[in-house]
């Protein structure tokens with residue numbers, strides 16, 4: 001017998017896309033906003049980001065070791081979660097809280113559900129909400145060190161209509177808030193990168209942000225400036241672009257994504273205007289995460305040849 | 312037709328495009344399996360020691376869905392052995408030692424065709440099967456109720472990377488194709504002919520437009536230029552993109568009023584009608600990164616791959632995989648003794664580099680697979696249902712509609728073995744369904 005070649009199922013070539021590359025793209029896309037956060041909030045912000053990233057990676061590695069699973073930190077998803085979590089925290093948060101948040105994200109939300117791809121909700125968002133509930137409303141009191149502002153409160157905590165910030169402040173992020181959420185310009189840049197790289201599609205961010213804009217526009221008596229400051233404030237951009245688009249916990253088809261985005265936008269709007277918490281993005285995404293399996297089953301593709309044409 | 316079906320942009324790597332077909336030197340021996348088609352294997356009509364010539368019948372059709380098989384060389388039958396087909400079946404194979412003369416059988420003469428029946432009979436006797444890959448006996452396909460056939464679609468969408476043999480057919484064998492089309496018009500009552508080709512095959516499009524003009528005097532014949540998206544040549548995909556018709560799941564093209572014939576199959580029919588020489592040689596694209604000089608070669612059926620690769624200068628590096636057909640749907644072989652079959656349009660020797668895949672991770676639920684699948688199937692869900700052995704869910708997910716085109720596996724960033732899982736799931740579902748049927 002001659003040499004045996006590999007026998008394998010077709011196809012025999014691959015597009016070259018990989019989980020690792022997608023995660024790397026997300027990290028690259030988050031960098032501008034992370035850097036902006038460090039510039040705006042100072043070295044303490046850098047420390048928070050470093051701690052959340054390091055502890056997320058460490059907890060994932062440790063978890064894999066303990067449950068004797070193949071090591072998965074090489075897929076970079078733990079770095080993404082760590083970075084996102086850190087960017088959702090204020091720069092003055094106690095470090096031990098960061099570590100607890102990372103533990104919650106990686107072990108409770110991700111690891112125990114079977115690791116990458118199996119978590120029912122987004123680990124970073126859930127950890128943020130968990131910390132908000134467990135440690136009080138620490139997410140609303142960070143002082144930008146770059147500019148001298150009158151108040152340490154975030155634009156949203158000040159209540160609608162009384163924001164001391166101009167649209168430009170909000171766009172550039174020189175306001176109060178979590179490390180990575182304030183600089184809308186940088187987040188937008190990251191979002192465009194992800195769409196160009198085809199890591200995400202436009203539907204969720206556009207539907208999400210668009211819904212909040214339209215609702216606020218009516219609510220504010222057709223005041224475009226107020227509606228704009230509403231969408232530029234708080235965690236809407238980082239949430240809509242980076243967390244609501246998490247594959248695992250968002251719908252698969254284009255229509256499903258639009259439903260998801262509109263739903264999240266409506267909930268955000270309601271919480272912001274009528275709820276007790278000043279910020280609704282995290283809750284909105286969390287809630288839509290839970291609805292995702294249903295949205296998926298309502299909006300799945302019609303298989304070709306099974307009654308009517310596909311889409 | 313408002314929407315095009317999805318698919319993927321595969322790297323074309325058609326390095327042999329425009330290469331004329333070179334003749335392979337006579338092989339020393341050929342191994343001809345008695346099943347190179349879908350359906351019942353053919354029955355051997357020769358015995359060890361018999362002398363045969365090129366075109367001599369060596370096995371007759373073993374049923375209605377079957378095809379006869381002819382010798383591809385002149386020489387002596389030395390062995391009738393067991394042969395393991397890639398689908399796991401074992402069939403007899405006739406081994407013929409060539410005398411190097413390639414003497415044609417003296418009984419070869421153009422068939423007498425003067426009716427629908429004699430035409431179908433001629434196609435049957437030619438041994439022609441679907442040469443695009445599936446190997447479905449062509450006479451059986453053509454023997455359909457003429458009233459049901461609205462369209463004859465000629466498949467010139469050669470969407471697999473590397474492969475150029477069909478394109479070569481369209482560029483150079485317009486004459487043979489014409490003869491076949493005229494006969495089909497006359498005897499099968501074909502009214503409308505559409506030739507589907509991707510827009511990256513300029514010369515073939517030109518030639519086919521000439522052909523369409525020539526045969527279009529008393530019927531409507533058109534060339535439909537298609538985007539080069541894989542899998543454009545998939546039967547149901549091609550039907551949808553040329554006619555706008557949807558073949559219902561689990562049904563045949565004929566149920567949508569269409570018959571699809573691959574362009575090389577068509578040329579083979581034309582050649583047989585003119586000469587009476589049955590299908591004994593194939594134009595094969597020999598390519599892949601491991602091949603020294605990729606070529607298109609005319610190869611006697613049954614020639615072992617080793618000789619075909621040798622005629623292309625052998626290997627520059629040790630191939631990692633050797634494949635029958637294209638890289639998206641091709642079938643791997645264990646070693647180079649594997650013979651060229653009737654439906655072999657290409658053989659590829661692929662390097663490690665070419666078949667490299669990313670690291671397999673958990674499914675990240677990105678949805679790329681279902682958003683890419685031409686049929687909108689969700690292979691990620693199928694994989695989860697199969698893991699739970701949930702037959703009802705598999706059925707609901709329309710698993711059986713999967714044509715195994717490979718788009719989903721190709722695009723999956725987690726490198727999940729989606730096509731392979733679909734295949735296993737199909738076997739499982741069929742078993743479950745027969746169990747249910749017995750109850």
Ligand code: SF4
Nearest residue numbers: 674675677678680723
């Ligand atoms: S393409 Fe792969 S990773 Fe994405 S949903 Fe499908 S199986 Fe999962």
Ligand code: SF4
Nearest residue numbers: 684713715716717719
């Ligand atoms: S599920 Fe089947 S038909 Fe769909 S892309 Fe995958 S292999 Fe092709």
